[in-house]
Amino acid sequence: MSLTTADTRLDQWERRLEHQMAAAPYVLLVISTALHWLIDERPWSHRLATLGLAALAAAWIWLMGRGPMKALYVTGLVILIAALGTRGLWFVAFFGFTGYLHSWRDLNGKWKFAGVAATAAVSVAAYSGGPPDPTPSGILTYLFFTGAIVALVGLFSFVGDITIERSAQRKRMVAQLEEAMRENAGLHAQLLVQAREAGVLDERQRMAGEIHDTLAQGLTGIITQLQAATQAKADEDEWLRHIDNATRLARDSLAEARRSIHAVGPGPLESTPLPAALTAVAAEWSGLNAVRAEVMTTGPVRPIHPEVEETLLRTAQEALANVAKHAGATRVGLTLSYMEDVVALDVRDDGGGFDPERVRDGGGFGLTSMRKRVSRLAGTLEIESEPGAGTAISASVPAIPRETLRA
Structure with a gap:
């Protein structure tokens, strides 16, 4: 009831x-x-x-x-x-x-x-x-029965008063509960609105990050290849190679953009484990930028949650994109380390480096995107660099098993 x-x-x-x-x-x-x-x-x-x-x-x-x-x-x-x-x-x-x-x-x-x-x-x-008879016994008997009746009536009436007070108290409690329920209904409606707004904001941030990781990086690569093709007009083979690279980047960027819209994981992770996907990304980046990139894996490789793998792969892609745009490096090393409780990704280059104090508050959108991705999984992102001494980026996230469902 x-x-x-x-x-x-x-x-x-x-x-x-x-x-x-x-x-x-x-x-x-x-x-x-x-x-x-x-x-x-x-x-x-x-x-x-x-x-x-x-x-x-x-x-x-x-x-x-x-x-x-x-x-x-x-x-x-x-x-x-x-x-x-x-x-x-x-x-x-x-x-x-x-x-x-x-x-x-x-x-x-x-x-x-x-x-x-x-x-x-x-x-x-x-x-x-x-x-009553004007005798002690008559008066006492009269007073006894009168007092007994008063006591009984007082007792039962007092019990009735308690029942009435409890009923009034119950009514007050019901009224307070109904008022609280109305207030809770209002709060619930406000929470729904706030949750909807938060969901919209999260989705906007996700789309911004995905666009940066796919379209922005792809367009940057396309522009770089087209500029190289313009400079290689005299060498037809070199010119065609850069045009083919730009075309492939455009197709890959379009595919990744579609995946991002539908919240699907990166293409390299569809059919290959993270070490192999990371090796493929590094090899493609090396071919496009003519910079040697080596990938090394340490520790026992095991399946981890897709969101963790996606975060590490996107971090590697962003780090490589930054190397191509800013570092002027001749060699890049990527190390994927499987440890007991965490999985770490280290990206090191021998480029020009920079002053970390300039990016302590987040840096450009690329570094901000990497930080947000890693922190969303309760991980850490560390950047070590020095002008003229290269850069090292280290991302460490919990090694969540693949069978664990997303909260």
Whole structure:
């Protein structure tokens, strides 16, 4: 059963109980009058007088019970109960309960007990046939039964008050819970909007990185080959070689761009392990740039998560692109190291180097892209360089097994 359903049922029961409590005085008065009318054998005039007194009691409850003068109302109610009790015990046995209920309901503090005690006093007197005998035993017996009735009525009424307070507390808690649920619904909507915006931003950053790693690098290579072809017009074979290289770069860049759009891994990793893919990338780069590139693998080669392999391969491609654009190197070495918990890629060249302080805040987009890729996998990227002494880039990422699913 849901909270809403249970709360609705409790509210229905409480409303039903309120209606029953409102109708109880009249029902008890009707029962008392009917029993008295059927059993009493006194003259009709006495019965009619009793009926008129009962009607007066009903009118008093109807008119005064809803007004603000509660003390006056309870006083009149107790007097009417006493008067009807002299007409017959049925009124004390049934209608007398109204005095207990309304005294406790309408009076405050110690006056509750005063109203209950007055009702109990007239009830005990009616059962006893009048006031107690003016003897110690008679008075003590009268006080005992009166006190016992007051104690019992007070006990059960106190339990009822606790139940009412618990019900009110439950209603407040339900109201607070509903308010909290409404606030949570608003927060949830805000989180959805923020998550959607974050997803859009992440996708933009991913596309920016992929475009840089594919189209930008490819276009740079194409421009380099076309410029070389322009300078080699006199040598037809050399000219054709550069044109073929530019054409191949254009096809490869187009294929990689399509893969990036569909969030597919790099082509070299489709059917070959990372060491072989890295060797193929280095060999192609070496052929295009006429710079010797050597690849070495250390440690036991094992399958690792595709995203880890893609990160290392993209890092190698970016490092090689930077060497081609800036280093003026004659030799590049790539070392792929499989260790127990991490996989590391080191790219070293013998080029002109640079001042690392100039790129401490991230450097160009290429270095920024490498840092973001590596840090996304909780890895580290370190750059060591010195003007005239070459450059070393080291990327280290966790060796996540291939069967591990992406979080």
